[in-house]
Amino acid sequence: AQKVTQAQTEISVVEKEDVTLDCVYETRDTTYYLFWYKQPPSGELVFLIRRNSFDEQNEISGRYSWNFQKSTSSFNFTITASQVVDSAVYFCALSEFLTGTASKLTFGTGTRLQVTL
Amino acid sequence: GAVVSQHPSRVICKSGTSVKIECRSLDFQATTMFWYRQFPKQSLMLMATSNEGSKATYEQGVEKDKFLINHASLTLSTLTVTSAHPEDSSFYICSARLAGVNEQYFGPGTRLTVT
Numbered sequence: 001a002q003k004v005t006q007a008q009t010e011i012s013v014v015e016k017e018d019v020t021l022d023c024v025y026e027t028r029d030t031t032y033y034l035f036w037y038k039q040p041p042s043g044e045l046v047f048l049i050r051r052n053s054f055d056e057q058n059e060i061s062g063r064y065s066w067n068f069q070k071s072t073s074s075f076n077f078t079i080t081a082s083q084v085v086d087s088a089v090y091f092c093a094l095s096e097f098l099t100g101t102a103s104k105l106t107f108g109t110g111t112r113l114q115v116t117l
Numbered sequence: 118g119a120v121v122s123q124h125p126s127r128v129i130c131k132s133g134t135s136v137k138i139e140c141r142s143l144d145f146q147a148t149t150m151f152w153y154r155q156f157p158k159q160s161l162m163l164m165a166t167s168n169e170g171s172k173a174t175y176e177q178g179v180e181k182d183k184f185l186i187n188h189a190s191l192t193l194s195t196l197t198v199t200s201a202h203p204e205d206s207s208f209y210i211c212s213a214r215l216a217g218v219n220e221q222y223f224g225p226g227t228r229l230t231v232t
Binding site: 037042043044045047050091104105106107108109110112 | 151158159160163166210212223224225228
């Protein structure tokens with residue numbers, strides 16, 4: 001069975017601070033996908049990143065960066081110089097790596113990030 | 118990019134009535150759609166996987182007779198909450214998967230309140 005753990009329920013930071021959101025996963029599959037989504041107060045899920053299991057290169061996109069460590073089954077997300085608009089719930093998710101067929105997403109419990117002035 | 122819509126965005130209904138929620142892929146054909154439920158301050162829980170032209174596959178613990186799913190076309194799936202009760206009040210989110218691509222595109226969600 002697949003499982004995603006986001007141990008941090010809520011994080012509060014002051015604007016311009018860096019913040020890292022942790023994600024640890026469990027799966028028996030040798031290949032899989034990992035995702036991060038942002039859910040602002042409006043409720044709509046915003047896709048941030050998808051990473052397949054055989055690509056362990058870290059990725060940076062603007063103020064966002066992701067650290068994938070297969071050895072520790074972690075896929076952590078760092079926001080640099082946080083802004084108030086980053087306030088949201090962030091979900092880490094895992095899916096099987098299946099081509100041509102649907103694969104289910106298993107979500108973590110989410111981390112609520114509050115960025116204050 | 119791929120856009121998924123849901124209608125209605127909010128609905129309030131009385132206990133015992135049925136409510137239908139629509140999920141549409143606007144600019145692509147979705148062979149598979151997923152329905153999730155999210156209670157306040159909780160994660161998204163997959164309810165069912167819906168494939169066009171076939172019966173939905175429900176997750177363990179989800180009553181298929183209560184949550185009717187119809188995926189009649191490649192762009193539309195509907196979720197009907199039958200005989201709704203206050204405990205069914207939740208945020209329902211659908212997603213659609215583009216054929217051959219392992220990525221889900223999420224709708225904006227429907228907030229259901231049963232009084």
